Amino acid sequence: MLTLIGIPALLVLTLYWGGAVILARLLGVPDGPGSIYDRAPRGWARGMLRVSGTRVVVHGAERMHTAEPRVYVSNHVSWYDVLVLVATLPRYSFVAKAEIARVPFFGAAARAVGTVFIQRDNRKAAFASYEDAAGMIRGGRNVVIYPEGTRGRDYALRPFKKGPFVLAVAAGVPVVPLVLHGTIHVLPRGSLWLRRGRVDVHLLEPVDAAGLSYDDRDRLAGAVYARMAEALRIEYGVDSPPHRADASPADARPASPAVRLA
Numbered sequence: 001m002l003t004l005i006g007i008p009a010l011l012v013l014t015l016y017w018g019g020a021v022i023l024a025r026l027l028g029v030p031d032g033p034g035s036i037y038d039r040a041p042r043g044w045a046r047g048m049l050r051v052s053g054t055r056v057v058v059h060g061a062e063r064m065h066t067a068e069p070r071v072y073v074s075n076h077v078s079w080y081d082v083l084v085l086v087a088t089l090p091r092y093s094f095v096a097k098a099e100i101a102r103v104p105f106f107g108a109a110a111r112a113v114g115t116v117f118i119q120r121d122n123r124k125a126a127f128a129s130y131e132d133a134a135g136m137i138r139g140g141r142n143v144v145i146y147p148e149g150t151r152g153r154d155y156a157l158r159p160f161k162k163g164p165f166v167l168a169v170a171a172g173v174p175v176v177p178l179v180l181h182g183t184i185h186v187l188p189r190g191s192l193w194l195r196r197g198r199v200d201v202h203l204l205e206p207v208d209a210a211g212l213s214y215d216d217r218d219r220l221a222g223a224v225y226a227r228m229a230e231a232l233r234i235e236y237g238v239d240s241p242p243h244r245a246d247a248s249p250a251d252a253r254p255a256s257p258a259v260r261l262a
Helices: 002-026 036-052 080-088 098-102 106-112 123-138 163-171 214-236
Strands: 054-059 071-074 092-097 116-118 142-145 175-181 197-203
Touching: 002 036, 002 106, 036 054, 036 080, 054 080, 071 080, 071 163, 080 175, 080 197, 092 098, 092 123, 098 106, 098 116, 116 123, 123 142, 123 163, 142 163, 163 214, 175 214, 197 214
Parallel strands: 054 197, 071 142, 071 175, 092 116, 092 142
Antiparallel strands: 175 197
């Protein structure tokens, strides 16, 4: 029953809020705290959470309330992870795979609210996108990224891409590790069967990236991975394999000096 209600609700909410931000961009409405570009994603996500009967419980909420911009790094097991984080986190932009930009209407709406799309198989384009994201952070906006790259089928962590930690080093801001639990019950990967449930969001102790260089990216990734793995083990009895960075063409040393990594 929830699925029968959820699909029409998703279409209506996406058309309403997505249309609002696309129109705002076309009319040149300025961005800023409390603008339509902040309100629309939250309205969209919170509407879907209400429709599905999803209860979100935030642990460590004090780590969101800071004037300093941050990079939020989260595990990823369900499409509902996106809704939960959109509804929960303060002023932010998502870093997402380029394929999402090609989804009709939704891609345009995501771009309008400041989503940064990464072409992971194109090193030059990927680093240009990471530099865009670093510029947003330096301008005061948080960035949210999934270092595993794609959704998993269970809560055990998978290898992290290096790119997100190159971004954190470039911006020189703290990385806040996030652990989500409960979204597999609400909407498992590969399923359209939506269920009511509780989702827990754990904001863990930040890892400082200030003063780090490009060569420190693996160490930074390992520290973040360790905190997330420990939280999953202590809170939910989930064991993750030892940290192993997962390289991709986008993770190699940038060819352009425009990417500031010192």
